[in-house]
Amino acid sequence: MRKDKQNRGSWRYHVFLIGAVIILGTPLYYAMMMSTQSLGETLANPLAPGQSFAENLERVIASRLHITFANSVAASLTIALGKTALSLLAGLAFSFFRFRGKWFAFAAILFTLMMPGEVLVIALFRVVSVTLGLGNSFAGLVLPSLASAAGTFLFRQHFESIPSELSEAAQMDGMNPLQYLAYVLIPLSWNTIVALFVISFLVGWNLYLWPLMIITDPASQVVQVGLSFITQSEGLAAQNLGPLMLGAVISSIPPLIVFMVFQKHFMRGFAISREK
Amino acid sequence: MLPLIISLGATCIGALVFWRSFPDSSRHRRRCALLGAAAGFLGPQLSMIPLRYCAFEPEHSFMFSLRFLGRETQLNAALLVGIGFVVLGIWAALLVVRLLVEQVQRTGYIIPPQEHSSRFFKGWGWLPWLLLAPTLIAIALFVYYPALQTFSLATRLVRLGIEKTAPVCVDNFAQLIAGQRENAIYTILSDGLIFGFDNVSYIPLLGVSFFYAVGIVALANLLGLAIGNIAHRSFRGAHVYRTLLIWPYALSAVVTGAIFLSILSPRVGLASNLLTGMGLPEIPWLQSAAVAPWAIVIAATWNILGFNILFYIAGFQNVPKDLLEAASVDGANSRQRFLHITLPMLAPIIFFLLFFNLTYAFFDLFGLIDKITGGGPRGATSNQVYEIFTLGIRNKDLGKAAAQSLVLMSIVGLLAILQFRLLDRRASIRA
Structure with missing residues (x-):
């Protein structure tokens, strides 16, 4: 009887949700259509595919989006790898050792959890560019993103859920902590590792304010900033946003793929790292 | 003279607040009041000692006018910021000490004792610190140090690309209050760049x-x-x-x-x-x-x-x-x-x-x-x-x-x- 009731009402759900999908999807569809259009085609019919994909692509390549794209791949992979590795090691230290000063180390890391990077960005800029002399360098771009309080807690929490017996057995077998990490913990933690890696990759890919400040050379810029090189390119009418849209679509391919492949991991990891 | 008055006032406030907020634990009440007095005393010093109480010096003024109830009032923004700092300092110090006191009352310790667990590896003295080192160094360098730097930069005149800085007391804050945004005058800098918001309310x-x-x-x-x-x-x-x-x-x-x-x-x-x-x-x-x-x-x-x-x-x-x-x-x-x-x-x-x-x-x-x-x-x-x-x-x-x-x-x-x-x-x- 319940099933009946559900089916009777369900066409309304379809109408409602199709409406929602259309409204939320229109900007995406519009961006994709625009990336194939010239200004004239946009004015004629903004919601139909145009003929100017090749021209737009030429402009995008002329403003060297492929270079900033590659820079972004390198930076986000480095950030994701570094963050995951650092958090893994810190989680290991907190979960499997008893040592003097543990509480202070823990509190020091915990406290940074609520500090958004934007608040410190001015002083950080001066520290990295003046004190460390890393202005306009790859190291200056990625290093500030490496430490992660959320990642450390993610692993700590995950490791505490692993039965103590495993660690006891490992110690009796004479394993050292690093062997335990390599042979027992990592194989048991792939879900968490992938989740953190994927989130960190997306966060690194979306960095904008920091690269805008620290990188001054267009050739080492990241793709989010590189998009504005398209609109600044010579001889382009200010209203012709087709090339910019193509650039936006291209720069969204990696996060979309990551999102598609790892959706389950991603949301699970996000839920854990944010709710706890 | 003024630093003394402020410190004394802050001490009294701290003692009073703590005396009133822990009425049940009469045995510890006096000790709590003493703690509150200490916190109240320390609070304003945190911000005022680095500034040498300059916000309260008469030659350091930043006047602006405020229309209040139809009357034009002249106010000193620097003085307001100074008072704000003192109040914030007292409040923050009292909050932290109060949380600590409550923690001790509830559990009997400030730093929780570490559990014993067979999970822990024994006899690796320095290894955990080595594992934590990259994370700790990174947060020290990229979170804590910039946070401290923010405080010192905020009280100085610092230009991008110029190494030299000069202390300006609380001017940077005072301008937040006293500056004008409505007539966002677009100033032309000496280097020819045009920008707005030179003076922002x-x-x-x-x-x-x-x-x-x-x-x-x-x-x-x-x-x-x-x-x-x-x-x-x-x-x-x-x-x-x-x-x-x-x-x-x-x-x-x-x-x-x-x-x-x-x-x-x-x-x-x-x-x-x-x-x-x-x-x-x-x-x-x-x-x-x-x-x-x-x-x-x-x-x-x-x-x-x-x-x-x-x-x-x-x-x-x-x-x-x-x-x-x-x-x-x-x-x-x-x-x-x-x-x-x-x-x-x-x-x-x-x-x-x-x-x-x-x-x-x-x-x-x-x-x-x-x-x-x-x-x-x-x-x-x-x-x-x-x-x-x-x-x-x-x-x-x-x-x-x-x-x-x-x-x-x-x-x-x-x-x-x-x-x-x-x-x-x-x-x-x-x-």
């Missing part, structure tokens, strides 16, 4: 930030609830919608900004196309100071709505079906069921999303604003983070930008305290 900026916060939180949660309420149900094809609805969340702020720039751009954009197609007048999304902030709110909501929908779907699915059925057998209509069963069960998720979206609205809009409006028209869409960038990097005034960062930091603190307070209350309601 902070109040309109706060207004924009709060408008974003309220608008985004309200829209993203109402729409998220409405869509989640339908999309969580089990019917054929439901999971397809669920996947389709969260896509915008995969896009970066910059890409979202670029898309909305092209949708809202005058004459050629989709929005104006649709409106003129229906014979309606165009809306000046990006040119009107009254409409432009809405464009930011709409774009931001579109970007993050998928995240909220996902969490609301999970939340709705966790509401026990038998509870709802029992209520409907008892004659509760769907509105009553929603208000009295579903909504309370969703409370933790609503609470989480509220703070998550609030943090987003305050701190993550930079790329969006930069792409869609560039802070314009005439600063109408610029929020605090955007202003920090404009001031610090474009206008090369790192000192003033650092002062604004500190204001933003206090908002972070407020949000954190609010979150903990509400969490506490929720926990006590449940228990």
Whole structure:
């Protein structure tokens, strides 16, 4: 009887949700259509595919989006790898050792959890560019993103859920902590590792304010900033946003793929790292 | 003389507050009052000793006029900032000490003793520190040191690209209050760059930030609830919608900004196309100071709505079906069921999303604003983070930008305290 009731009402759900999908999807569809259009085609019919994909692509390549794209791949992979590795090691230290000063180390890391990077960005800029002399360098771009309080807690929490017996057995077998990490913990933690890696990759890919400040050379810029090189390119009418849209679509391919492949991991990891 | 008076006053306040707030533990009452006195004394010193109490020196004034009850009053902004620092210092010191005292009263220790567990590896003295070293060094270098630097930069005249700095006491803060934004005089710098906001009154900026916060939180949660309420149900094809609805969340702020720039751009954009197609007048999304902030709110909501929908779907699915059925057998209509069963069960998720979206609205809009409006028209869409960038990097005034960062930091603190307070209350309601 319940099933009946559900089916009777369900066409309304379809109408409602199709409406929602259309409204939320229109900007995406519009961006994709625009990336194939010239200004004239946009004015004629903004919601139909145009003929100017090749021209737009030429402009995008002329403003060297492929270079900033590659820079972004390198930076986000480095950030994701570094963050995951650092958090893994810190989680290991907190979960499997008893040592003097543990509480202070823990509190020091915990406290940074609520500090958004934007608040410190001015002083950080001066520290990295003046004190460390890393202005306009790859190291200056990625290093500030490496430490992660959320990642450390993610692993700590995950490791505490692993039965103590495993660690006891490992110690009796004479394993050292690093062997335990390599042979027992990592194989048991792939879900968490992938989740953190994927989130960190997306966060690194979306960095904008920091690269805008620290990188001054267009050739080492990241793709989010590189998009504005398209609109600044010579001889382009200010209203012709087709090339910019193509650039936006291209720069969204990696996060979309990551999102598609790892959706389950991603949301699970996000839920854990944010709710706890 | 003045430092003495301030310190004495702060000590008395600390003692009094602690004397009054621990009336039950009479045995410890005197000791608590002493602690409060010490905290009260130390509070203002934290900010005032580095500044050498300069905000209270008569030669250091920053006058501005304020119309109050029809009368023009002359006020000294530097003095106000100084008083603000002292009050904040006392408050922060008392809060920290009070939390510690409560912790000791409740548990008997400040630093919790470490558990014994067979999980722990024994006899690796320095290894845990070695494992922690990269993380600790990174947060020391890229979080704690910049945080301290922010304090020192905020009290100095610091120009981008110039090594030398000069102390300016609280001028950077005083200008937040005394500066004028309305007549945003576009000054021409000696190096020929044109920029606005040389002298910014902070109040309109706060207004924009709060408008974003309220608008985004309200829209993203109402729409998220409405869509989640339908999309969580089990019917054929439901999971397809669920996947389709969260896509915008995969896009970066910059890409979202670029898309909305092209949708809202005058004459050629989709929005104006649709409106003129229906014979309606165009809306000046990006040119009107009254409409432009809405464009930011709409774009931001579109970007993050998928995240909220996902969490609301999970939340709705966790509401026990038998509870709802029992209520409907008892004659509760769907509105009553929603208000009295579903909504309370969703409370933790609503609470989480509220703070998550609030943090987003305050701190993550930079790329969006930069792409869609560039802070314009005439600063109408610029929020605090955007202003920090404009001031610090474009206008090369790192000192003033650092002062604004500190204001933003206090908002972070407020949000954190609010979150903990509400969490506490929720926990006590449940228990």
